[in-house]
Structures are given as structure tokens and as C-alpha cells.
Amino acid sequence: MTDVLKVLETSPVIPVLAFESAEEAVDVCRVIFEEGLKVLEITLRHPTALEAIAAVRKDLPADAIVGAGTVITPDLAKKAMDAGAEFGVSPGLTEELAKTVKALDWAFLPGVATLSEAMQAREWGFSELKFFPASLSGGPGFLKAVGSVLPDLTFCPTGGISADTAPEYRALKNVATVGGSWITPRGRDGKIHLDVVRELARTAVIAH
């Protein structure tokens, strides 16, 4: 089974990606990967997302680590794993989802936004958690406080993070990496422009 902590530690940023087609996914992921960001979280927010995950796994080099985001139900967890996602990410966690991903033995990063949610996830056997939506739920100050009472948990804060605010999070002992969508903005024409993605991905790698 893929180790969640290793996945998080592989990349200074986990791009949270939303594509409109499998072709768009392959083109954009290739650019991100070429610039050195090897972990790619493709969210299940479009009807073609599972196809996109399968296509990126097939077309990118084997050391690209492709996961599924927005895994909000047990059914989506099974489908994403079948499509080839090496890990799953969710904005939250339910008991059924926790049981399913444990039974599947699938690397999983559940989302939490409060101490009680973090304690619940910990009880269910998750040591790596997504802190979402990070900027609205207390930001770096919240994670620092969590670290003093639950020091065995490691976080990937996501939500409202930018190239400017990422370093504040990454400086914390209990943060392995940060997640965000800022590397793949859509232009006014609704398209993701590869030259823009290349520059933003390169900057994220250099800034680390």
C-alpha cells in the first residue's frame, strides 16, 4: 500500500486539480510533473475525472504519483481506486468512508477542520490529515495549537493557500506539505494555459 506520509513528503505542494476532460488532464499534469511536482491530486468534480485519472496514470512516467481528490463517498473511493488512483483525499470524513478506505487498504488523507474531527480521525486510525479549509479554519495558528495537544498528527493544509502564504504553513513541525489550486488557474477564456502552469509550478519548486 502507498504510504500517505511518503506521498506528502514527496512534494512541497500538492496541486489540487479540476479538469474538464482527460486530454486536458494529461496535458496539464505533464507540465506540472516536468517542473518537478510529482504528486497530482485529480478531484472527482467532473464526470470525466475517473477517466482523467486513468489517462494520467497511463501517459505520465511511472514515478508520477496520481491520487483522487473530493472522495466524499465509499462508492467514489472504490471507483477512484479501480481507476488507478494511488491515494485518495477528502474534504471531510464519515464513519462509512473511514471503514471503506481501511477495508480497501487504500492510502487516504481525510479532511478535518476542528480538534474533535482530528481526534475522531485519529481514533479511526488516520495519522495524516488534510486541514481544510485551512485559511478559514484558523490558518497556521490553529495547526500550531493542534501540534501541542496532538503532536503525533501530520497535516496537509489546503484551502485559501497561495504561493505567498504556503511558507508560513510549511514552517510548522506538524505540516508535511500544502495543497492548493493556485498552480492551475483558468484564464478568462475558461482554459488552463500551459505556459502559466509551467511558470507557477516552477516557482513553487524554487520557493521551497
Ligand SMILES: O=C[C@H](O)COP(=O)(O)O
Ligand atoms: O476547493 C478547494 C480546493 O480543493 C483547494 O482550495 P484552493 O482552491 O483554495 O487552493
Ligand SMILES: CC(=O)C(=O)O
Ligand atoms: C477540497 C478537497 O479537500 C478535495 O477536493 O478533496
